[in-house]
Amino acid sequence: MKARVHITLKTGVLDPQGKAIGKALGTLGFEGVGEVRQGKLIEIELAETDPARAEASVRDMCEKLLANTVIEKYDVELVG
C-alpha cells in the first residue's frame, strides 16, 4: 500500500513562494488566477495492508516529523 501526504501551509500563514508563483502566472497571461499556495507531496510505501492502520500510522508520521503543525496542515491519501 502507498500513502500520499499533502502538506501545505495553514490558512493565514504567509506563503511568499505561492505569491511569487501567482505573480508569474499573471505575467504569462493566465487570467482569473486567485491565491496560489505551494506545498509538498510525500509518497510513502507501506508494508501495512489494513487501510485504517496504515492511515493511523501515516498520521502519526505527520505529527512527529512530516509536518510542522505550528504552520502546516496535512492530508493523507491511501492509494493502491
Next chain:
Amino acid sequence: MKAVVVVFPGTNRERDVAAAIVRAGGKAEFVWHDETALPRADLIVLPGGFAHGDYLRCGAMAARSAVIPEVIRRAGAGVPVLGICNGFQVLTETGLLPGALLRNAGLKFICRDVHLRVETVRSGFTQAYAQGQVLRVPVAHHDGNYFADADTIARLKDEDRVAFRYCDADGAITAAANPNGSLENIAGILNERRNVLGMMPHPENLTDPAQGGTDGLGLFRSLVETVA
C-alpha cells in the same frame, strides 16, 4: 564556563561560535549529533549552518537526532541552551521554543549586517547589554521569518520573552529595518524559564575587531559571567 557545541552534518558555524566563547573567557567542546549522552556542560549551543541539508524543513531532521532528547532534558534541568540561526530553527522544531521560521518574505537568502535592539536584559544571555542597546551583527539565512499565532506573540511580549528585535541604526523598530518579514521584527526569543534563547542573527561573527566589530561579544560575556 564550559560549553558543549552540538554538530550536525551540514553545520558550518560551530568553530565560529567556539571561538567566540573562548574570546569571552569560556571553553568549548564539540559533540556529534548521534551521541545520546552529553558531557558536563554549563551551556549547550546549537550552531548555525544547514543541518541535514535543511531537507523537509530547516531543522526538522536535526530536531529528531539522537542527541536531542538529552538537550531537552538538560534544558529542563535549567542548563542554558543557545540556538543560533539553524540552531533557532532546530529549537522551534523540538518545541523548546514556540513558533516557526518561515521562508524570508522577500524569498531571497540574506547575508549582511543588521541592527538589533536588546529588548530584555533579564536573561543569562543578555544581562551584559544595556536595555534598548543597539547592536550590529550579521544575518545569513533563507528561512528566518519568525511566525507564531497571535496568542503566542502576545504571550512572548507579556512575559518579556522577546530578546532581540530588528531595528534601524537608531534603534527604531520599522518595517524597513525588518530583513525577512518576521512578525513584530522578532529576531530572538526566550523560553518561559529564560534559559533557552533562539536567534537568527550571528552574534558569534562580530566578537573580534578583525571581524569588523565586537557587538556580539556581550552575549557570550553574559553567559560566562552568569554561568561561571
